[in-house]
Amino acid sequence: MSEYSSTHVKKIAKQFGIKVSAQNRIRGGIYRVVTPDGRKFSLKRMTKQTARLRWIDRMLMHVQRNGPLLAWRNPQTPEGRKPHVISRKGEIFVLTPWISGREPSPLSLTDMRACGIALAKFHKAGKTALKGGIFHSQIGTWYSTLHTRQQYIQKKIAKARANSFSRPISRFIQRNGPEILRYANQAKALLRSSEYESYRQSPRQNGVLCHGDGGPSNFILNDKGTYLIDFETVHVDLRAYDLYRVIYNSCKDYRWDFSIAKAILDGYREVTNLKKTDYKLIRVWLRFPFTTYLVLCPFKRFPFTESRLKWALDSERRISSFLQKLEEYETRH
Structure with a gap:
């Protein structure tokens, strides 16, 4: 362009x-x-x-x-x-x-709580807009999206086995490929064991208007409150997907500090309750090795280097204990 x-x-x-x-x-x-x-x-x-x-x-x-x-x-x-x-x-x-103000900081739990509140209000107000036919819905695409991304990772692993990349990158992927695929399979298993099937069959009941790419850079805080900006990815989906995006984009650069996610969820729950299935569905997306997938793509912000691959795998490993804390949070609430 x-x-x-x-x-x-x-x-x-x-x-x-x-x-x-x-x-x-x-x-x-x-x-x-x-x-x-x-x-x-x-x-x-x-x-x-x-x-x-x-x-x-x-x-x-x-x-x-x-x-x-x-x-x-x-x-x-x-x-x-x-x-x-x-x-x-x-x-x-x-x-x-042009909204004047500042981006929320994941280091401020007050800011993160405000983001959770703003997202819940967006979902609540958008729900009433979904009348008549459900258009631009991605509710039914979760299986295919995870499967397509996993296939992409598998192709990269196959290339690494054929030593198609630089020696350090090929060796790193050969050594750690099974672990990366294990995380992808765990995400798919979590999806199968959730209530996703019943949710996808009732889009009218379960669908919300989703921002699609929430995170610190898509909220602005000022004296009037918390604004949402940048709506190119708006679509209909389950609210768990939007919560996952905000949690992922807020936590990935802060070593998966669960207090950040807790503040977002606390804020969201001030406006509306979350169900057991919502937490399960958030865990599905968090468990998929998305950061590694972005480096393998390569996503332009994440260059395809050995150091970036190490950083991504470290991130995937931290998510394991993060998900445990999310499960404990769900049990308490």
Whole structure:
């Protein structure tokens, strides 16, 4: 995907009816733009098709009307009347308010609790938007997603056995491949022993509107409260998936300190109760060796190096005691 010059960013913003006096590129496809009167907006390229974006917009407008704080358009304002515009390159852009504040810190249990509360409120408000047909649902895809990712890991292990990578990487994967696959198999076994089958057969009852990629970078804290931002991955799923994403993204860089997850879960439970099956389903995703999978991909933030593979495996091993603590938490609550 291409980046845009200053002139082209101004032209895209003009389609929303705003004039840009200052701008800066935040990262690929995201620009912060400022109007002459000092108002700030986020201009973001969306990779979704127009029909999917219309659905996301409809869902988020409903959630917003029901209370939760979101960085999304306000249709009562001139710049918020258009849900999206299309650039001269045919790419879709949305304009949302720029939320000033700070990212929550996993080192602050108060921040993490606030994230749990905000996520629960989002789920509660989004639940009432799911009327009629259930669209863009990933509730039934859990088996196939885990299976596809495990197959990918197996192919990489087979390549390592054939010494297709550098010698240190091939040897590391040969030595630790069975352990990595054991974690993947444990995740699938956990899924089979959960109530997932009955949950997937009742999407109307069990599905919620999911953010899809929650974590510290997708919440903003300020004097008004806790905002959710960045909605490209919004879909329908089980709430356990969203909780897993927030827990994973908050804990992976902090040596799987369970107090972080506890604060998130405590906050969530302030708004709504969690069931035994919810905890089981969170454990499914946490047990799958996702960090190792990302390094093997390679995911651009995790280079495919021996040191990264060691870091990932260390992470998977820490999750074992983390899951034990999650089970104890579930028993208490």
